Amino acid sequence: MPNLYELANPERFERWARPAIPWLSGATIALLLAGLYYALFNSPADYQQGESVRIMYVHVPAAWMALFCYSTIAISSAVGFIWKHPLADVAAKEAAPIGAAFTFLALFTGSIWGKPMWGAWWAWDARLTSVLILFFLYLGYMAIWRTFDDKARAARLAAILAMVGFVNIPVIKFSVDWWNSLHQPASVFRDGGPSIHASMLPPLFLMAGAYMFFFAAALLQSMRNELMARRIARLEGGEKKTAATLVEQ
Amino acid sequence: MNALKAIIARDLRLAFRAGGGAPQAVAFFAIIAVLFALAVGPDLSLISKIAAPLIWTGALLATQISLDQIYRADREDGSLDVIIGTSDELILTAAAKAIAHWLSTGLPLIIATPVLAVLLNLEREAIVPLLLSLAIGTPALSLIGSFAAALAVALPRASLLISIIVGPLYIPVLIFGAGAAAAGASGDPQYGANLSLLGAATLFAAAFAPIASAAALRSNQD
Numbered sequence A: 001m002p003n004l005y006e007l008a009n010p011e012r013f014e015r016w017a018r019p020a021i022p023w024l025s026g027a028t029i030a031l032l033l034a035g036l037y038y039a040l041f042n043s044p045a046d047y048q049q050g051e052s053v054r055i056m057y058v059h060v061p062a063a064w065m066a067l068f069c070y071s072t073i074a075i076s077s078a079v080g081f082i083w084k085h086p087l088a089d090v091a092a093k094e095a096a097p098i099g100a101a102f103t104f105l106a107l108f109t110g111s112i113w114g115k116p117m118w119g120a121w122w123a124w125d126a127r128l129t130s131v132l133i134l135f136f137l138y139l140g141y142m143a144i145w146r147t148f149d150d151k152a153r154a155a156r157l158a159a160i161l162a163m164v165g166f167v168n169i170p171v172i173k174f175s176v177d178w179w180n181s182l183h184q185p186a187s188v189f190r191d192g193g194p195s196i197h198a199s200m201l202p203p204l205f206l207m208a209g210a211y212m213f214f215f216a217a218a219l220l221q222s223m224r225n226e227l228m229a230r231r232i233a234r235l236e237g238g239e240k241k242t243a244a245t246l247v248e249q
Numbered sequence B: 001m002n003a004l005k006a007i008i009a010r011d012l013r014l015a016f017r018a019g020g021g022a023p024q025a026v027a028f029f030a031i032i033a034v035l036f037a038l039a040v041g042p043d044l045s046l047i048s049k050i051a052a053p054l055i056w057t058g059a060l061l062a063t064q065i066s067l068d069q070i071y072r073a074d075r076e077d078g079s080l081d082v083i084i085g086t087s088d089e090l091i092l093t094a095a096a097k098a099i100a101h102w103l104s105t106g107l108p109l110i111i112a113t114p115v116l117a118v119l120l121n122l123e124r125e126a127i128v129p130l131l132l133s134l135a136i137g138t139p140a141l142s143l144i145g146s147f148a149a150a151l152a153v154a155l156p157r158a159s160l161l162i163s164i165i166v167g168p169l170y171i172p173v174l175i176f177g178a179g180a181a182a183a184g185a186s187g188d189p190q191y192g193a194n195l196s197l198l199g200a201a202t203l204f205a206a207a208f209a210p211i212a213s214a215a216a217l218r219s220n221q222d
Helices: A010-040 A051-083 A086-118 A126-147 A151-183 A198-248 B002-016 B022-040 B044-066 B069-076 B079-086 B090-119 B124-151 B159-186 B191-219
Strands: none
Touching (some): A086 A151, B002 B090, B022 B044, B044 B159, B069 B079, B069 B090, B069 B124
């Protein structure tokens, strides 16, 4: 495993990332198959929720990943902002759509789960609301990258926003919990969370592992794509410049 | 400190003289309230029930719509570069811009609130908690908003981006502010806790927003 400084060189990153991706993808598939088998066939149905509790195995790890990906963005942003590590900026940028997808998955499956549990597609439950706000944070972060042409400036501004958002996540989470306790005393989730039976833990952690390896594989692949795209843009820009100078001459 | 005062005085003069945006924000605030009331219908008891959250949302939107102006004109005429180049403490300058924005939009909104409250049939005992929550909370809106404005200062059409960025960051202020207004109106014992948390959110923003604004302004220099 090379250290962070060596990975700042895109060439070296490429040499390290390309062979790693198949292994990570393989681990993803193996864990996903095992996790789905446990989740769908080899775990008990809930005595209250029945079979629909199986949505949890897709939903809960997605919610964990939503926060994990945002943490990845914030930490990469800090590394990129402080040490001007060029690949850290690329990692932050490419982690965002993956994290947003996990966040959307958590919201979507939460909504599907909510229909039989609450009788409504959406309840202004504290957790759902916080995850929805996290989704908006992702959108704002990605909007910064999209609106600035100058990649170096976009990287710095996006990094500042990611760090500000990260500092604010606990505040937002607390405020939503507060709001929820103010408006909605009887919630589906009890204080301290629903206690989970031990037999439900293996599929949960297998799925979480699968999501984690998927994130790693997808992140490395998108970083390679981004580096390649930048190289192409540079080459095309160079071609245009030479063409322009030829015209001038 | 002198620079801080000078920037605040200059921004206030610009905001309140012809072409400044300050009166428009109040007008916008009033129009939101009227439009909302018309959409709800002439049911007075329903309107009076939603008056406080409506005024809070209106104040938030009116603040948000005016954020773009904080740095826009300064950047266009080049004075922003001079300010960044000559200020010893860009963080203080950013704080001054946020304070000036609050004085030119937040404060007029609070002054206009009692009139709108009467218009929306808000109960008399609910007016003081509402004003108090606005007074404590709106500075946070200006501070957080000035950061988003600094982030987007180099963009030609920034207001949409600013709104997307600032929305999630405004949520704690809105929750504690509207919560305080509601709790104060109904004599709920959580009134004090809501106000304290709102004050904490404002102080938190006061501590961090100028630092983040200064970093964003530096990164946006050409």
